[in-house]
Amino acid sequence: MRLVLAEDLALLRDGLIRILEAHGFEIAAAVEDADSLTDALADPTVDAAVLDVRLPPTHTDEGLKAAVAVRSERPGFPVMVLSQYVERIYARELLASGQGGIGYLLKDRVGDVGEFVESVRRVAGGGTVLDPQVVSAVMARQEPIERLTPREREVLALMAEGRSNAAIAGALFVTEKAVGKHTNNIFTKLDLPLAADDNRRVLAVLAWLGV
Amino acid sequence: MTGYAGLQLLLAVPALVLFVLQVAGLALAAVVVGIPILMVTVPAARWLAGRHRRMAAGVLGSPVPAPYRPTEGASAMQRLRIQASDPMSWRDLAWLLAALPLAVVTSLVVLVLFVLVVTGVAWWFGVGPIMVARSRIDRWFLTFGTTERLEQRVVVLTETRNQTLDHAATELRRIERDLHDGAQARLAGLGMTLGMAEDLVERDPEGARKMLSEARQTTGAALGDLRAVVHGIHPPVLADRGLVSAVRALSLDLAVPVEVTGQVPERLPPPVESAAYFAVAECLANVAKHAVANHAWVEFTVSEGVLTVVVGDDGRGGANPSDGTGMRGVARRLAAFDGTMTVSSPRGGPTLVTLEVPCDSSSPRTLPSSGTV
Numbered sequence: 001m002r003l004v005l006a007e008d009l010a011l012l013r014d015g016l017i018r019i020l021e022a023h024g025f026e027i028a029a030a031v032e033d034a035d036s037l038t039d040a041l042a043d044p045t046v047d048a049a050v051l052d053v054r055l056p057p058t059h060t061d062e063g064l065k066a067a068v069a070v071r072s073e074r075p076g077f078p079v080m081v082l083s084q085y086v087e088r089i090y091a092r093e094l095l096a097s098g099q100g101g102i103g104y105l106l107k108d109r110v111g112d113v114g115e116f117v118e119s120v121r122r123v124a125g126g127g128t129v130l131d132p133q134v135v136s137a138v139m140a141r142q143e144p145i146e147r148l149t150p151r152e153r154e155v156l157a158l159m160a161e162g163r164s165n166a167a168i169a170g171a172l173f174v175t176e177k178a179v180g181k182h183t184n185n186i187f188t189k190l191d192l193p194l195a196a197d198d199n200r201r202v203l204a205v206l207a208w209l210g211v
Numbered sequence: 212m213t214g215y216a217g218l219q220l221l222l223a224v225p226a227l228v229l230f231v232l233q234v235a236g237l238a239l240a241a242v243v244v245g246i247p248i249l250m251v252t253v254p255a256a257r258w259l260a261g262r263h264r265r266m267a268a269g270v271l272g273s274p275v276p277a278p279y280r281p282t283e284g285a286s287a288m289q290r291l292r293i294q295a296s297d298p299m300s301w302r303d304l305a306w307l308l309a310a311l312p313l314a315v316v317t318s319l320v321v322l323v324l325f326v327l328v329v330t331g332v333a334w335w336f337g338v339g340p341i342m343v344a345r346s347r348i349d350r351w352f353l354t355f356g357t358t359e360r361l362e363q364r365v366v367v368l369t370e371t372r373n374q375t376l377d378h379a380a381t382e383l384r385r386i387e388r389d390l391h392d393g394a395q396a397r398l399a400g401l402g403m404t405l406g407m408a409e410d411l412v413e414r415d416p417e418g419a420r421k422m423l424s425e426a427r428q429t430t431g432a433a434l435g436d437l438r439a440v441v442h443g444i445h446p447p448v449l450a451d452r453g454l455v456s457a458v459r460a461l462s463l464d465l466a467v468p469v470e471v472t473g474q475v476p477e478r479l480p481p482p483v484e485s486a487a488y489f490a491v492a493e494c495l496a497n498v499a500k501h502a503v504a505n506h507a508w509v510e511f512t513v514s515e516g517v518l519t520v521v522v523g524d525d526g527r528g529g530a531n532p533s534d535g536t537g538m539r540g541v542a543r544r545l546a547a548f549d550g551t552m553t554v555s556s557p558r559g560g561p562t563l564v565t566l567e568v569p570c571d572s573s574s575p576r577t578l579p580s581s582g583t584v
Contacts, residue, residue, distance in 0.1 A: 053451075054447075054451075060450060060451040060452070061451040061452065084434075084438065084441075084447070085438050085441070085442070085447050087447075087448055087460045087463075088460070088463045088464065089448070089456065089459060089460040089463055090460075106434075107434075108430070108431045108434045108435075111427045111430060111431065112427070137463075137464050140464075140466070
């Protein structure tokens, strides 16, 4: 799998390259500013991107804009967005196209190497991984999805973090079969059309985020 | 202008009455009876003076500002105290005394010239200069000259500068404390944990691994602390996207649904943006904490170089801005930009907080701050 990596701080860029290469990813390009990122993303042979939100020249939200831009060119192109802080408003923008293949994590999470690499894999496979901090901010609010039972909300929150049914079962101390039942209930209650499980999971998270 | 002259002649009578009543009120204030008299006559006199300011402005073709000290948010007694210490109140009083003879002389001359057909030519040419002279005298009484205005401006600026410096010093102390107790302490702990892991790695690899995992958790906590500090200094979304988006991002995380409307045409000057953001954040935090509201809204408008933000909620009302240190801090921070905050919060709601900040750096700021109230 060929990745584009954009991160302006050399220390973190080198660290990310080391971690990703050690886990079998190929770094097609590692860039440090928005212009070279645009060039690198134009390469049709890259499979996914790992981007920092803040990049030169303006150090605001270049990475986020690049992610939205590349996904309007190549719908569903997997992008993992990393940032020093997470905002729900940005998660909504990333997911607004209604397609999966989006990760949005605090840079802190890279420290848990195994979990981080797994998240990149999941995003590359079309899944959605949101930072637990975004998820807990949504959980803290009274969301319109009141039709869901507390347990179903828990399952949905873990789904938003990109966990598989097996992982959710492990976190909630229930069987995988029970989780499958919950997810099916969630899909039905949210009126999601029949589709591949992955895609329905993305749609459920979108509905939950209020996109 | 003849109409003005007639009106001024009519208004001269209440002016004299108000003068007498105000002097009586002042004399009787010592025995309390005068206070209610003043509570009625001072606003009435201000209204009357306001009419004459507008007429003078019309005749002279230039604005005649009413440079009263702001009394928003003050109780009735406080308002009276502010009005008593306001030099403009005393000039109003002097003007009330002068208004009758002035009006009788100028207005009568004008009216007599107008009524007698024979003197029509004199009326045609004479009214202008007479009314200009009258308006100049009114203006002399009813507004401050340039020097006085600048003196007052210096007083206001000195006060707001002191407040700003105080505010900045307090903020720096808070940041220092947050860093010291938070990230700094955690990094020190991290160093120790790593040292212990290094020490253990040969003898007890399993223990060392535990230490390393603990160290990683500590870095996460330290980063969390730093994020909180950074957010308190300058929220990243504000830097990235500007005021409206930052408020929108903030409102997403609140327990009360908040509707954010309006646009700010371009990026505002960063200090204004930041002060306005923290002001709105404080207002919304109060809504979430105290208002028991089902719904809140934030509305942005910029017109004629003034940013206006209205934060409203349908909660229980009864908010008093002088109660909380937070709101006082907001008012102080806005004052540094000649900004103002007004709170309307009747019992039973709704609560409306209106923030106004001049945001056009080219606009002249020689009017006293009360001019923008």
